[in-house]
Amino acid sequence: MNTIINTDITQAARLLAAGEIVAIPTETVYGLAANALNPAAINKIFEAKGRPRDNPLIVHVSDMEMVHGLGLEVSGLAEKLTKKFWAGSLTIVLKKIKDIIPAEVSCRLDTVAVRTPAHPVAMELIKICGFPLAAPSANISGSPSPTRAEHVMADMNGKIPLILDGGRCDVGVESTVVMLDGDKIRVLRPGAVTPEMLAKFGEVVIDDNGSLHSPGTRHKHYSPRAEVIAVEGDVTGMGGYIINDPSPQTLYAMLREFDEAGAEKIFIRLPRPDGIGLALYNRIVRAAEFKIIKVE
Ligand code: TXA
Ligand code: MG
Numbered sequence: 001m002n003t004i005i006n007t008d009i010t011q012a013a014r015l016l017a018a019g020e021i022v023a024i025p026t027e028t029v030y031g032l033a034a035n036a037l038n039p040a041a042i043n044k045i046f047e048a049k050g051r052p053r054d055n056p057l058i059v060h061v062s063d064m065e066m067v068h069g070l071g072l073e074v075s076g077l078a079e080k081l082t083k084k085f086w087a088g089s090l091t092i093v094l095k096k097i098k099d100i101i102p103a104e105v106s107c108r109l110d111t112v113a114v115r116t117p118a119h120p121v122a123m124e125l126i127k128i129c130g131f132p133l134a135a136p137s138a139n140i141s142g143s144p145s146p147t148r149a150e151h152v153m154a155d156m157n158g159k160i161p162l163i164l165d166g167g168r169c170d171v172g173v174e175s176t177v178v179m180l181d182g183d184k185i186r187v188l189r190p191g192a193v194t195p196e197m198l199a200k201f202g203e204v205v206i207d208d209n210g211s212l213h214s215p216g217t218r219h220k221h222y223s224p225r226a227e228v229i230a231v232e233g234d235v236t237g238m239g240g241y242i243i244n245d246p247s248p249q250t251l252y253a254m255l256r257e258f259d260e261a262g263a264e265k266i267f268i269r270l271p272r273p274d275g276i277g278l279a280l281y282n283r284i285v286r287a288a289e290f291k292i293i294k295v296e
Helices: 009-017 039-049 064-068 076-085 120-129 149-156 251-260 277-287
Strands: 004-006 022-024 031-035 058-060 090-096 111-115 162-164 176-181 184-189 203-206 227-232 241-243 265-269 292-294
Touching: 009 022, 009 031, 009 120, 009 162, 022 120, 022 149, 031 039, 031 058, 031 120, 064 076, 076 090, 076 176, 149 162, 149 251, 227 277, 241 251, 251 277
Parallel strands: 004 162, 022 162, 058 111, 090 176, 184 203, 227 265, 227 292, 241 265
Antiparallel strands: 022 031, 090 111, 176 184
16 A cells, blocks of 8 residues: 555545545554444554454544534533543543444443543544544554654554644643543543642542553553663763653654664663653663663
């Protein structure tokens, strides 16, 4: 298959309506999208990424009104959170009450994760389509998420018909995933919507350790080919490939760049795990497969 990159939103919508998969920009990272109501199209996503079949997908909607047509239970707290943080990088896991979203999307769980992306191209695309888009990050499973169209091309060339180019992703790390548990807000994956921001709405519990709730966090993740070494302390003196001041906007791009340069090891200084730093901390320790070294 010949993979092209362009900015033609109507072509993307046409392909999606025909059951194809298309890479799309969001404000967090690029996604690999399919019509969330078409099981055959969903299967193509798992194949193109080499994604484990027990790792459910996020459904991208234009707004809460679209959610109401999907047979999902929306609590008062879910309404409040989406009012505050949509469009944006907050994904909410909702309980299925009707069988509208096919089982392939959420890997047979009785829940579905939804969000409204805050990227003008993604928003216009969903509106033109008129159906929700299931989309995981558009990388080969396990490798760093793509934050530019060229990153998607590096992973998906020949596997998908179109990459919709929306420029560099503003946020650079994947959305915050939460599950609501009564009035508790359980953070399954930290992101740009921080625990501090969520705390105004209820008790926040950080639960990002590969628990049963978030199947995706169990798998190897965010890893370049090079070995990543997470360091508590300054890495400037370590030589070779180092990231002393990781930032969400550049982390994944640097990992990909260092791989291309032939790095064998990449030393990354761990940020303080608060605010957006928690999201970075989470990605770096996973890329390092939980090995952390300390330097004075
Ligand atoms: O920012 C993002 O969220 C990007 C863009 C493209 O929107 N997408 C993304 O998708 O990061 P993905 O597939 O790489 O990560 C989805 C995460 C996984 O950790 C998965 O386990 C979790 O969301 N997830 C999806 N559905 C779930 C569900 N029903 N219950 C619990 N966790 C769920
Ligand atoms: Mg991913």
